[in-house]
Amino acid sequence: MQQDIILNHEQIQHKIKRIAYQIYETNVNETEIILAGIADKGYILAVRLQQELHSISDIKIHLCKITMDKKEPFGTVQTSLTKTEYTNKSIVLVDDVLNTGTSLMYGVNHFLSVPVKRFKTAVLVNRNHKKYPVKADFKGVSLSTSLNDHIEVSFGKIDMVSLT
Numbered sequence: 001m002q003q004d005i006i007l008n009h010e011q012i013q014h015k016i017k018r019i020a021y022q023i024y025e026t027n028v029n030e031t032e033i034i035l036a037g038i039a040d041k042g043y044i045l046a047v048r049l050q051q052e053l054h055s056i057s058d059i060k061i062h063l064c065k066i067t068m069d070k071k072e073p074f075g076t077v078q079t080s081l082t083k084t085e086y087t088n089k090s091i092v093l094v095d096d097v098l099n100t101g102t103s104l105m106y107g108v109n110h111f112l113s114v115p116v117k118r119f120k121t122a123v124l125v126n127r128n129h130k131k132y133p134v135k136a137d138f139k140g141v142s143l144s145t146s147l148n149d150h151i152e153v154s155f156g157k158i159d160m161v162s163l164t
Contacts, residue, residue: 015140020052042095
């Protein structure tokens with residue numbers, strides 16, 4: 001199967017830095033932000049965003065890992081932070097790829113059980129195949145792909161976003 005590289009390591013780093021600046025600009029008056037990453041790759045992206053945000057601001061950044069069954073997201077959504085820890089905070093929900101919007105929609109739904117100051121979403125790749133009314137407030141790249149295409153994000157020694 002042919003694999004086309006969409007973003008290489010350097011381009012991914014640039015997109016992460018740009019998203020971090022956008023998050024900072026949106027939350028410039030906040031003292032703390034919750035970066036809630038959907039496991040696994042969304043959480044890795046949240047960690048990278050936290051590192052960038054630490055280098056450009058003094059805002060306290062808390063990481064929250066969201067665990068859900070992406071095939072059955074209606075089931076239990078679990079977070080590494082308690083509701084008290086993110087109540088009345090600015091939250092950014094992070095995932096690697098926004099495809100149908102299912103993961104983001106159920107992630108958003110979980111956080112709506114408590115009052116929050118601000119709620120935004122961030123993704124590295126926006127595929128524009130949404131079946132739910134959810135959007136990425138911060139995105140690295142938007143791609144027009146067919147439903148048969150598969151986007152793979154690899155975080156590791158050499159980061160890469162590929163299309164197969």
